[in-house]
Every structure is written in structure tokens, then in C-alpha cells.
Amino acid sequence: MAFNLTRREFLKDLGLLGAGITLAPAAVSGNTIFDWDNEKTPQLHRPGWVSTSSVPTMEIDWDKMQRWREWRTTRGSFPEYVGKERDDRLTKLQTENLDRWVKQNKPGYTLKDRALQNAAGQGSGAQSFLPPKDATTPDKLGVAPWKGSPEDAALMLTAAMRHMGAGTVGFVELDSRTTEKLIYAEDPDKKVMSIEDVANPSEDDKKRVIPKKARWVIVWTIPMSQETMKTAPTALCSMTTGLTYTTNRSFQLRLQYFLAGLGYMGLGENSTNALGISPALGTMAGLGEMSRLNRLITPEWGPIARVFKMVTDLPLAPTKPINAGIMQFCKVCKKCAEFCPSKALSFDTEPSWEPRGPWSNPGHKAFFEDSTKCRAYWRQVGTNCGLCFTACPFGTKNQAFFHAFRNALTSATPVFDSALRAVDDWINPGPANPELGDPFKNPEDWWKRTDLPIYGINTSSGLSTI
Amino acid sequence: MWWLVLGIVIGALGFWLVSWAKAHKVAVQWYEWLLGVIAIGLGALALQNYYAFLREMEPQAAMVMLALLGIPALALAIIAVGLAWWQNTKKVAGAPKKS
Ligand code: SF4
Ligand code: SF4
Numbered sequence: 001m002a003f004n005l006t007r008r009e010f011l012k013d014l015g016l017l018g019a020g021i022t023l024a025p026a027a028v029s030g031n032t033i034f035d036w037d038n039e040k041t042p043q044l045h046r047p048g049w050v051s052t053s054s055v056p057t058m059e060i061d062w063d064k065m066q067r068w069r070e071w072r073t074t075r076g077s078f079p080e081y082v083g084k085e086r087d088d089r090l091t092k093l094q095t096e097n098l099d100r101w102v103k104q105n106k107p108g109y110t111l112k113d114r115a116l117q118n119a120a121g122q123g124s125g126a127q128s129f130l131p132p133k134d135a136t137t138p139d140k141l142g143v144a145p146w147k148g149s150p151e152d153a154a155l156m157l158t159a160a161m162r163h164m165g166a167g168t169v170g171f172v173e174l175d176s177r178t179t180e181k182l183i184y185a186e187d188p189d190k191k192v193m194s195i196e197d198v199a200n201p202s203e204d205d206k207k208r209v210i211p212k213k214a215r216w217v218i219v220w221t222i223p224m225s226q227e228t229m230k231t232a233p234t235a236l237c238s239m240t241t242g243l244t245y246t247t248n249r250s251f252q253l254r255l256q257y258f259l260a261g262l263g264y265m266g267l268g269e270n271s272t273n274a275l276g277i278s279p280a281l282g283t284m285a286g287l288g289e290m291s292r293l294n295r296l297i298t299p300e301w302g303p304i305a306r307v308f309k310m311v312t313d314l315p316l317a318p319t320k321p322i323n324a325g326i327m328q329f330c331k332v333c334k335k336c337a338e339f340c341p342s343k344a345l346s347f348d349t350e351p352s353w354e355p356r357g358p359w360s361n362p363g364h365k366a367f368f369e370d371s372t373k374c375r376a377y378w379r380q381v382g383t384n385c386g387l388c389f390t391a392c393p394f395g396t397k398n399q400a401f402f403h404a405f406r407n408a409l410t411s412a413t414p415v416f417d418s419a420l421r422a423v424d425d426w427i428n429p430g431p432a433n434p435e436l437g438d439p440f441k442n443p444e445d446w447w448k449r450t451d452l453p454i455y456g457i458n459t460s461s462g463l464s465t466i
Numbered sequence: 467m468w469w470l471v472l473g474i475v476i477g478a479l480g481f482w483l484v485s486w487a488k489a490h491k492v493a494v495q496w497y498e499w500l501l502g503v504i505a506i507g508l509g510a511l512a513l514q515n516y517y518a519f520l521r522e523m524e525p526q527a528a529m530v531m532l533a534l535l536g537i538p539a540l541a542l543a544i545i546a547v548g549l550a551w552w553q554n555t556k557k558v559a560g561a562p563k564k565s
């Protein structure tokens with residue numbers, strides 16, 4: 001039977017086909033076609049394949065969870081966990097390796113890499129727990145503080161924060177039985193983080209006081225350059241991480257000024273990773289899902305983003321945790337664990353309630369890592385590695401249709417997870433037999449690229465690109 | 467934008483193909499059209515992924531996607547055209563000769 005279309009019918013069908021082909025990428029990425037739980041979270045425009053949930057994909061036992069002392073992580077207690085002798089040996093090894101590599105011009109550790117790494121850490125604003133004193137407050141202007149609904153406040157903050165450099169923004173309401181436990185009991189400098197029934201925040205030699213009325217946590221991501229991360233674990237790769245922290249210090253100060261200008265307090269991280277558990281707060285705010293990395297994976301940038309937070313007394317409509325099939329995918333994938341040169345990451349198929357050492361807090365079912373192995377590798381190469389982030393299939397630049405297809409499929413069903421992992425091995429293979437410090441992608445190629453976006457970040461990610 | 471251009475090009479080519487088939491009294495079966503449409507869809511996806519992966523600075527991924535989607539697209543297109551050609555030549559060959 002032959003098709004017997006009139007010319008008019010045929011043209012109509014061709015038009016539909018053209019429209020279908022034209023709109024297909026947008027439909028799968030869902031940026032414009034679908035709306036992401038807009039009733040609950042009007043401020044977030046997430047991809048259509050991301051669904052929200054009242055609980056995160058990582059199980060939490062709030063009764064078991066206690067407020068954590070940040071300095072118990074390997075950031076603060078590495079020498080105690082591995083012993084002084086090993087710590088000294090690693091320090092010596094680090095000095096020797098970096099010294100040799102800079103003289104040998106090892107790609108990623110050359111003079112120019114080290115110079116850029118150093119440069120990217122400069123020029124940040126002052127980082128403080130307490131809000132700035134010199135802000136132009138409503139009081140100084142003789143007007144009342146800003147008033148509006150928690151939804152309006154969330155919308156306003158998101159718009160302001162996106163403009164100042166945040167990738168995604170979410171909000172968590174503190175509850176003493178649950179989410180408040182994600183605020184550190186002690187900061188990296190061992191100061192007690194005390195939540196008290198007082199009007200104003202304060203700080204002395206021993207403690208920082210958060211007023212009880214400051215019940216909301218603003219959580220945000222700052223994306224990192226995926227292409228630069230691909231040079232992990234080199235000094236060049238560490239540069240982009242450093243740049244994100246530098247950016248955030250200035251960002252935090254601006255956010256504190258903004259909140260003060262509205263008549264509210266913004267209590268910031270006093271130093272890197274202070275105040276509260278970033279991945280946990282990011283998970284509760286729906287910025288991403290926990291993963292085999294025991295870190296956050298975002299739908300927008302995979303793990304190639306840093307998470308930051310601030311406590312405020314400005315009432316904000318909380319955003320909900322998400323389920324995009326990421327944690328489920330991790331059960332099958334294991335690529336990061338295979339790539340990890342120190343074998344620090346878990347190879348288990350299911351997450352566990354048991355931490356692998358005193359550096360992790362109990363009370364959540366996670367893929368706990370041996371953090372001392374990871375740190376020991378960092379010390380040997382003199383950088384913060386990041387090979388696991390780089391290997392992750394979700395850490396892509398999301399321009400090819402395949403990424404949207406993979407994300408939609410991962411979210412819809414776990415059936416194709418192992419096939420998708422296999423495809424990722426073809427498209428994101430990495431080096432076959434790397435030696436100590438060898439990069440995922442050649443840093444010397446990076447130095448020839450003058451067409452990377454500003455800061456190496458595609459800032460239109462998450463927005464409609466038609 | 468490029469998708470719009472591609473849509474227009476495919477639309478124009480399709481229109482020409484149908485007009486040509488009609489003018490030459492070439493009968494095309496519904497499944498041949500279907501195979502053709504799938505081939506065009508896969509081909510468009512192959513192109514999108516190829517160029518986007520190049521923009522992502524992942525040349526190996528670009529080649530993998532070109533092969534993964536482009537080869538089936540090409541195979542389907544060849545099958546669709548081959549089937550239509552074979553059936554039409556068969557018909558012509560089997561037609562009663564003019565006396
Ligand atoms: S940062 Fe490096 S050493 Fe640490 S877990 Fe990741 S891959 Fe392993
Ligand atoms: S590499 Fe695989 S297992 Fe590891 S975090 Fe990414 S998706 Fe999960």
C-alpha cells in the first residue's frame with residue numbers, strides 16, 4: 001500500500017517532523033517543556049527529569065545523627081588518624097614530588113600551572129561568620145526591614161544570588177530534631193557552634209552563637225570548570241577548585257551585605273567548609289543527590305560544583321529533596337571507585353549505615369570512603385586530586401543530546417544503568433595506566449585553548465538554550 | 467537555530483522526494499517511509515551529538531556517537547531506498563509487455 005497523501009497533508013506532516021526534530025532536545029532536557037514542581041519551589045527551574053520528594057534518596061536516621069565536629073574530618077585530624085611518622089613521611093614525599101615535577105616540566109605541575117594555581121587563590125573578600133557591621137541597613141535609612149512571604153523571599157534571593165554567581169539555590173528550614181543536626185557542633189577551628197535564645201549573633205575565643213530565630217539555611221552551588229577538572233589530579237585542576245573557593249568568599253560577603261541591607265542577618269562560613277555539612281544541606285535543599293563519592297551530585301553539573309551555605313533569620317520557603325535516579329545509578333556504576341588511585345571509595349553495591357572511620361558522621365546510609373587513603377594521595381601529589389569527580393558520567397558539559405537522554409533514562413528506570421555506564425567508558429575513557437600524578441586529560445592541551453567560556457563555566461546551563 | 471535550518475532542509479528534501487516519486491509513478495510502501503523517517507531522526511541525532519561533543523572538547527566521544535547513531539541511520543536509509551528501488555524495478559520487470 002502506497003501513501004496517498006494530498007500535497008497539503010504531506011506538507012503538514014513534514015512540518016510536524018521538522019518541529020519534532022527541532023524540539024526534541026528541549027523536550028528531553030525538559031527546560032522549557034516541563035515544569036519542575038513549580039507550585040512548591042517557584043524559584044527553581046530544574047530540568048524536567050528531576051522529581052522532588054519529601055525525603056532524600058539517601059536514608060537518614062535522625063535519632064542516630066548528632067551534630068558533628070568538623071575538625072574530626074581528615075581535614076582537621078589527619079595526623080592523628082595516620083600517626084605522626086606517616087604524616088611526616090607524606091610531607092617529605094609531597095615536597096620531593098612537587099620539586100621534581102616542576103623541574104621536569106611534568107604536565108599539570110609546571111611553573112605556569114603552579115603560578116596560576118597560586119594566582120587563583122588570591123583576591124577574595126574577607127570571610128566571616130558574623131555579618132558586616134558597615135552595611136547600609138534599613139535602620140540607617142530610616143525604613144522598615146523588607147517584608148514579604150517566604151516564597152517571595154526565596155524568589156528574590158535566588159534572583160540576586162544567581163546574578164552574583166550562584167549556580168543553583170535552595171533553602172532548608174532548621175528543625176531541632178532533624179536538619180539542625182547538620183549545623184556543626186564545632187567549627188574547623190574547634191570553636192563551639194552554639195544555638196541560643198538570643199537576639200543577635202556573637203563570637204568570642206571559644207564559641208560562635210547562632211540566635212534561635214535564625215531558622216533558615218540558604219544553600220547554593222558554585223559550578224567549577226568541567227574542562228579544567230579534566231586535568232585532575234594536577235595543580236592546574238586544583239586551580240579551578242581554588243578559584244571556586246575564592247569566588248565564594250567574595251560571594252558570601254556580598255550575600256551578607258544583601259541580607260543586612262534587607263534588615264536580616266546572614267551568618268557565614270568563618271573558613272572553608274565551616275558552619276554546616278555542605279553535601280547534607282545540599283541534599284536536603286534538593287540541589288543534588290548523595291553519591292558513591294559521598295559528596296553531592298547535581299543534575300546540572302554532576303559533581304563538578306561546590307556547595308556553600310549561610311544561616312539567616314529571613315523566613316524562606318524550603319525547597320524539597322530530589323530524586324533524579326543518581327544514587328540508584330551509583331549502585332551500578334562504580335567508575336569513580338575504579339578510577340580512584342588510592343582505592344579510597346567504596347566498591348559496595350549498597351550504601352551502609354557504618355562509617356569506615358572516625359572521620360565520618362554516623363546516622364545516614366552512605367557510600368562511606370576511607371578518607372585517610374584519599375588524603376594520603378592528595379599529600380603525595382600536593383593537590384586535591386579530583387580524579388573521581390572527573391571520571392563521573394554526570395560531570396559532563398551537557399551540550400550533546402546524549403547527556404539529556406542519559407539523564408532522562410537514569411531518572412525513569414535503573415534498567416539501563418549498566419548499559420549507560422558502558423557507553424560512558426567509550427566516551428569518557430581516561431588514561432589507561434596512569435602513574436602517580438598523571439592527568440585524566442593533558443593539561444598542555446588546556447593551555448592551548450583560548451575558547452573556554454569565562455571561568456571555564458557554561459553559565460547558561462540549566463536555562464533554555466533555544 | 468541549526469535545528470530549524472535542518473528541519474527546513476529535511477522538509478524541502480522530503481517534499482522534492484515525494485514530488486519526484488509521484489511524477490515518476492514510484493510507489494513507496496508505508497514501512498519504507500517509516501524506515502526513512504527513523505533514518506533521518508537517527509542521522510539528525512548523530513549530527514547533533516557529533517558537533518556538540520566536539521564543542522565539549524571530547525573528540526573521541528564525538529566519533530563514538532557518530533558511529534553509534536550514524537551507522538544505523540545509514541543502514542536504515544540504504545534499506546529503505548533499496549527496498550523501494552527493488553520493489554519498483556520488480557514491478558516494472560513483471561509488467562506485461564506492450565504489444
Ligand atoms: S579525590 Fe582522588 S584520591 Fe580522593 S577519592 Fe577522589 S580519586 Fe580518590
Ligand atoms: S562515577 Fe558513577 S558511581 Fe561514582 S559518583 Fe559518579 S555515577 Fe556514582
